[in-house]
Amino acid sequence: MSLLFRALTPEDLDAMQHLEQSAHSHPWTRQTLASSFGQRYFTGSLWTADPAAGSEVESTLVGYFIADGVLDESTLMNICVAPAAQGQGLGRQLLDLYLAACAERGITQHWLxxxxxxxxxxxxxxxxxxxxxxxxxxxxxxxxxxxxxxxxxxxxxx
Ligand SMILES: CC(C)(COP(=O)(O)OP(=O)(O)OC[C@H]1O[C@@H](n2cnc3c(N)ncnc32)[C@H](O)[C@@H]1OP(=O)(O)O)[C@@H](O)C(=O)NCCC(=O)NCCS
Structure with a gap:
């Protein structure tokens, strides 16, 4: 599966809410998801590429993480993978991308x-x-x- 990685934006809220509700037993509300774009938060998301449109064109959101970062500490607040895409290593990939984003920010303590x-x-x-x-x-x-x-x-x- 060809995947694209980038930070989430408020324009992704519809896709986030859809994935959130399908993946979690107790999903966050849209309002809570929307609050993830405050200054103390950072995010990452994986999207399938649209093969018809080219390898750089996003198609479907298949996973994301939402974390906060304060000084050298971070809490991973949400991580999820679309049910149909689970068990294929995407959760691990997202966690690695989160830890790499922490390292870029100088974060050394990671909680969840x-x-x-x-x-x-x-x-x-x-x-x-x-x-x-x-x-x-x-x-x-x-x-x-x-x-x-x-x-x-x-x-x-x-
Ligand atoms: C937890 C979650 C993100 C894992 O994503 P995933 O893409 O399925 O995970 P991966 O395929 O990358 O697997 C990574 C590891 O997770 C564990 N894992 C994955 N599926 C598992 C299963 N069915 N049973 C037990 N462990 C499992 C294993 O340790 C696996 O490593 P391994 O393949 O070396 O054994 C995903 O199941 C999910 O979105 N769950 C619903 C939301 C959620 O619970 N989020 C966490 C809230 S704290």
Whole structure:
């Protein structure tokens, strides 16, 4: 699959909302997605190329990340891949692109939170040198109550 990478822009909101709702069990609202363009945030997105139009012409949004960056710290706030494109290495590619974007910004501490039940995402993070740092009990709402958040750090911050 030929893919193009670039930062998200507010013009991408429709595509982001569509992907968000199809990929996540508890998707962000459009309003929350729209708030990701503030100054402290940075983003990345992968698009398929339109073969009919040429390898440099975007077709469909297949994945993105949204992160904040404050001084030397970043939290990966959202990462998702379109269901039809999952399991083909795009999540790993996006995570690598996020870590590269952090390095460009001089960020050395990387945090994220993930639902305790989201073992697929945890497997991605663990295989990319994140480690569990702590847990926040009853942090995320579920259909029937609450579930814990697992707080993870990249290359454990001592
Ligand atoms: C988590 C997510 C981004 C992974 O994207 P992906 O493109 O499917 O992942 P990749 O194909 O790059 O796989 C990378 C690693 O993730 C893990 N992984 C992927 N699919 C998995 C599955 N079905 N079961 C267990 N682990 C899995 C593996 O560790 C895999 O590495 P490996 O191929 O070397 O075993 C994607 O599943 C997704 O968008 N999920 C819904 C949104 C979400 O939960 N985001 C995270 C919120 S914190």
């Amino acid at each position: 939170e993930v639902r305790a039940s989201n073992l697929k995402a945890q497997a991605l993070y663990l295989s990319a040198d994140y480690q569990e740092y702590s847990q926040r009990p009853d942090y995320y709402p579920t259909a029937t109550g609450w579930e814990d958040a697992v707080l993870m750090a990249f290359k454990m911050y001592d």
